Amino acid sequence: xxxLYFFLALFLAAPAxxxxxxxxxxxxxxxxxxxxxxxxxxxxNIEPNxxxxxxxxxxxxKGKDKVAALFLSPASDKGRSTLRVEDNMWxxxxxxxxxxxxxxxxxxxxxxxxxxxxxxxDYADEYDAIKLxxxxxxxxxxxxxxxxxxxxxxxxxxxxxEKVSPTRIECLTEASMLIKTLxxxxxxxxxxxxxRPAVVETDSPLYKGFKSVMMFANVRxxxxxxxxxxxxxxxxxxSLRQGQ
Amino acid sequence: xxxxxxxxxxxxxxxLIFFYAGVLSAEDFAFDLSxxxxxxxxxxxxIEFRPVLFGLDREAAFYRLRYFDQDQKxxxxxxxxxLRLEGSYEKGAAGVYFRTDSTLGYDDQDWNxxxxxxxxxxxxxPATGFSVNAGKxxxxxxxxxxxxxxxxxxxxxDIDDPTEALEGxxxxxxxxxxxxxxxxxxxxxxxxxxxxxxxxxxxxxxADHLNFAAKLYLLFRDTDLDFMFFTGASRTxxxxxxxSRNIGTNxxxxxxxxxxxxxxxxxxxxxxxxxxxxxxxxxxxFGIRYLTANDITYIVEYYHNGGGIEVDDAENFYEFxxxxxxxFLAAGDSSQLARAAQLSxxxxxxxxxxxxxxxFRASIKEPFDILYxxxxxxxxxxxxxxxxxxxxxxxxxxxTNLDIRLRGAFLTGARQTxxxxxxxxxxxxxxxxxxx
Numbered sequence: 001x002x003x004l005y006f007f008l009a010l011f012l013a014a015p016a017x018x019x020x021x022x023x024x025x026x027x028x029x030x031x032x033x034x035x036x037x038x039x040x041x042x043x044x045n046i047e048p049n050x051x052x053x054x055x056x057x058x059x060x061x062k063g064k065d066k067v068a069a070l071f072l073s074p075a076s077d078k079g080r081s082t083l084r085v086e087d088n089m090w091x092x093x094x095x096x097x098x099x100x101x102x103x104x105x106x107x108x109x110x111x112x113x114x115x116x117x118x119x120x121x122d123y124a125d126e127y128d129a130i131k132l133x134x135x136x137x138x139x140x141x142x143x144x145x146x147x148x149x150x151x152x153x154x155x156x157x158x159x160x161x162e163k164v165s166p167t168r169i170e171c172l173t174e175a176s177m178l179i180k181t182l183x184x185x186x187x188x189x190x191x192x193x194x195x196r197p198a199v200v201e202t203d204s205p206l207y208k209g210f211k212s213v214m215m216f217a218n219v220r221x222x223x224x225x226x227x228x229x230x231x232x233x234x235x236x237x238x239s240l241r242q243g244q
Numbered sequence: 245x246x247x248x249x250x251x252x253x254x255x256x257x258x259x260l261i262f263f264y265a266g267v268l269s270a271e272d273f274a275f276d277l278s279x280x281x282x283x284x285x286x287x288x289x290x291i292e293f294r295p296v297l298f299g300l301d302r303e304a305a306f307y308r309l310r311y312f313d314q315d316q317k318x319x320x321x322x323x324x325x326x327l328r329l330e331g332s333y334e335k336g337a338a339g340v341y342f343r344t345d346s347t348l349g350y351d352d353q354d355w356n357x358x359x360x361x362x363x364x365x366x367x368x369x370p371a372t373g374f375s376v377n378a379g380k381x382x383x384x385x386x387x388x389x390x391x392x393x394x395x396x397x398x399x400x401x402d403i404d405d406p407t408e409a410l411e412g413x414x415x416x417x418x419x420x421x422x423x424x425x426x427x428x429x430x431x432x433x434x435x436x437x438x439x440x441x442x443x444x445x446x447x448x449x450x451a452d453h454l455n456f457a458a459k460l461y462l463l464f465r466d467t468d469l470d471f472m473f474f475t476g477a478s479r480t481x482x483x484x485x486x487x488s489r490n491i492g493t494n495x496x497x498x499x500x501x502x503x504x505x506x507x508x509x510x511x512x513x514x515x516x517x518x519x520x521x522x523x524x525x526x527x528x529x530f531g532i533r534y535l536t537a538n539d540i541t542y543i544v545e546y547y548h549n550g551g552g553i554e555v556d557d558a559e560n561f562y563e564f565x566x567x568x569x570x571x572f573l574a575a576g577d578s579s580q581l582a583r584a585a586q587l588s589x590x591x592x593x594x595x596x597x598x599x600x601x602x603x604f605r606a607s608i609k610e611p612f613d614i615l616y617x618x619x620x621x622x623x624x625x626x627x628x629x630x631x632x633x634x635x636x637x638x639x640x641x642x643x644t645n646l647d648i649r650l651r652g653a654f655l656t657g658a659r660q661t662x663x664x665x666x667x668x669x670x671x672x673x674x675x676x677x678x679x680x
Contacts, residue, residue, distance in 0.1 A: 040275075040280045042273075042275045042279070044273060045615070047615050053615075053616070053641075053644055054644070056279050056280060058280070072279070072280060073279065074644045074645050074679070075288050075290075075645050075679040075680055076290075076641075076644070076645045076647065076679040078286075078288060085429060085430075085463065086466065087466065087490065088463070088466055088490060089490070093407070095330075095343065095362070095363075095382070095409035095410075098384045098385065098386070098387075100387075100389070100488075100533075101468070101488050101489075101490055101496045101498070101533070102496075103490060103492070103493050103494045103495065103496060103533075103535055104493045105493050105494050105535055106494075106535055106541070107609070148492070148493075149490075149492070149493055150493075151493055199273065210615065213273055215273060215275040216275075217275050217277060217280065218277070218280065224372075225372045225373065225423070226423030226424075227372045227373035227421040227422065227423050228372055229423070230421050230423060230430045230432060230463070231430070231432070231461065231463070231468070232419045232421045232430075232432040232434070232461065233372070233421060236369065236375065238334075239334070239339075239369060241282045242282060
């Protein structure tokens with residue numbers, strides 16, 4: 001009978017932990033950004049000798065599956081835009097042609113960030129939390145991609161218990177090989193209840209000595225019509241920007 | 245002497261400042277809000293220097309057609325300066341946009357210059373899902389990277405540089421977009437009106453006609469689908485279709501087809517006579533884009549041009565040029581060469597004039613951890629006569645907004661083949677472009 005109780009407890013405990021972990025993941029998502037928003041980001045690729053290349057982007061997101069970004073600088077990239085609807089991604093280059101499909105593992109900016117980092121959806125929409133570890137001041141969430149189309153098969157996410165905000169995320173392949181690590185820094189109040197890290201740094205064993213940094217500004221709740229997130233609207237994203 | 249040393253030091257200092265302007269401590273990050281300030285206007289462009297060296301093939305048909313009455317030479321060089329200006333101004337739902345390209349070139353001991361309005365139009369966006377544009381505009385249709393048979397209202401791409409901006413046509417177009425939940429996520433309709441007169445769009449087709457085109461776009465079950473249509477008296481009626489879909493995180497497939505009614509297929513006989521026959525033809529392509537684990541991107545396309553010149557007709561043309569050249573050498577009579585040059589226009593001098601082509605491009609991003617360096621190799625194969633071009637290139641962005649590209653194009657093929665009869669055996673090109 002004791003053995004039966006043990007297995008019953010184990011059977012019931014496992015899903016309970018998973019549910020808690022997924023709820024925690026959803027809370028992390030909401031603390032990182034509202035479900036629908038606009039924001040500005042600066043991406044900085046830093047070479048081992050300290051030389052850097054910067055990009056400034058205006059990004060908009062709606063719900064769980066639509067996100068778009070417009071390059072504001074440098075001049076050589078100004079006007080480019082990227083769009084993601086679920087797992088579909090496109091790149092539009094002004095003057096050149098119609099938007100072309102791109103894949104999540106490519107990078108339109110070079111450096112350590114790839115397209116899925118730039119056009120990121122909520123973690124909870126792409127990953128299942130399969131394990132939760134209590135590590136004192138932090139939780140460690142083990143996440144598994146829901147589908148094969150997600151850029152990283154596994155994530156290990158360290159979450160600050162007090163702020164319910166990630167401090168570090170390791171991105172791994174299916175074979176548990178580390179692709180890159182994201183470090184979340186400089187918690188900042190963006191207003192309207194949005195308190196999140198203002199800086200995300202990343203490095204990768206695949207790019208030894210290189211580092212990429214993403215900085216956030218003017219993160220605001222904003223709703224958009226669905227038509228904004230279409231190929232036809234990609235050349236017109238600039239019209240969404242408002243005076244700062 | 246002291247002044248000279250001082251000047252040298254100042255020069256060295258300027259040099260160091262120029263090359264290390266972007267070097268800062270890795271921790272020295274700043275996000276100045278002035279960088280994201282919204283302005284009603286924008287202005288930018290680039291300046292470009294592009295010297296080109298051509299290795300000429302003195303036995304080739306197109307060399308003879310161009311240089312038959314000039315001093316014979318093995319190489320030719322040209323130097324090109326380019327300036328692109330583009331800008332926009334927005335007020336409320338209205339905006340104006342322009343793009344101009346100016347070139348100054350030195351070629352065969354002659355200077356030439358040109359300025360082209362690439363685009364210049366007025367745009368009205370009364371609602372997110374509705375906009376209207378009027379003016380000179382590029383309306384790019386189709387999913388092909390190197391070929392776009394279904395781009396019914398735009399000029400053909402330069403296959404040697406398919407990502408370069410095109411010159412538009414004067415037209416009125418609109419976009420009507422609707423989004424949905426469910427398998428059909430997006431529906432967009434783009435009607436186009438394109439007039440042709442003696443002064444407007446005169447290179448599009450027959451003058452004094454109003455032409456109509458339209459495209460219906462669907463994002464259906466994660467697949468891009470387009471259906472196109474063109475009708476009007478300037479060109480014959482044609483129907484188009486394309487698709488594109490990601491079938492993995494690193495694999496995209498696309499295809500495009502155009503059915504052109506009453507197309508005038510051209511035939512050339514052994515006497516250099518051009519005849520045409522009218523038929524409905526199919527132009528189609530299928531392609532993939534694939535990214536490997538070590539960051540090599542492959543773009544591969546097969547293109548079938550149902551209206552292209554047949555191998556026998558191409559051989560007839562090249563034989564006609566040979567005889568015309570022999571006649572010029574023997575009797576100084578260039579009339580047949582002039583006729584051959586006339587014949588080549590619209591046939592074998594056109595871009596990809598024959599039936600079946602294979603396009604291949606492989607580029608590797610930042611190999612050996614060298615940031616901002618992208619080597620690539622491109623090949624275009626004429627599958628009908630087995631001639632081909634091979635183009636290795638190296639692109640480098642040493643500092644922000646400065647793009648440097650070095651490329652060579654090597655043409656190979658037997659006599660009486662497309663690439664074997666081009667005027668060049670090879671071409672070396674440096675392009676230095678600074679954006680502002």
